[in-house]
Amino acid sequence: MPLSFRIIPERGLVVVEFAGYSGIDDFMRASAAYVAHPDYVAGQKQLVDMTRIAGFEKDYVRFMEIQAAKAERLAGAGVQSLCVYVAPTPIAKEIATLFTRTWADITNVVIMVQDTEAEALALLGQPEGSIDEMLRAAGVQT
Structure with a gap:
């Protein structure tokens, strides 16, 4: 699956993973599944x-529509959310920049882009050096 997520409730964290080619419909399905998940909590930290x-x-109009709906949901929740992207490649940086730009005027979402897993995990207050290590420590199958 090009886009998946795992919620780690005890850490207040959701880990989102992109693989291969991701389409707008993949974003929409994953977003809907995430908010419908029983462990979803507004304001969870996100590691992407x-x-x-x-x-x-690269359907920018549809992408912006999805982001606007997410922004409205988060603004209505009245909580702040930290989202950290691990973007080590040019393609990853391009899409992370696109996400970052869509949140530029939203004050309750803090976005950071990092080159390495270790940097991203540190910003999220996680002691592990890799995502796999963190998932294992949290008891989540990798």
């Missing part, structure tokens, strides 16, 4: 791993 993304659908 883009190390394995190979490409993405």
Whole structure:
């Protein structure tokens, strides 16, 4: 699956993973599944791993519509959320920049882009040096 997520409730964290080619419909399905998940909580920290993304659908209008709906949901929740992207490749950086730009005027979402998993995990207050290590420590199958 090009886009998946795992919620780690005890850490207040959701790990989102992109792999291969991701389309707008993949974003929509994953977003809907995330908010419908029983462990979803508004304001959860997000770690978005883009190390394995190979490409993405460049339908900017639909992308902006999805982001606007997410922004409205977060603004209505009245909580702040920290989202850190791991973007080590040019394609990953391109999509992370696109996400970052869509949140530029939203004060309750703090976005950071990092080159390495270790840097991203440190910003999120996680002691592990890699995502796999963190998932194992949290008892989540990798």
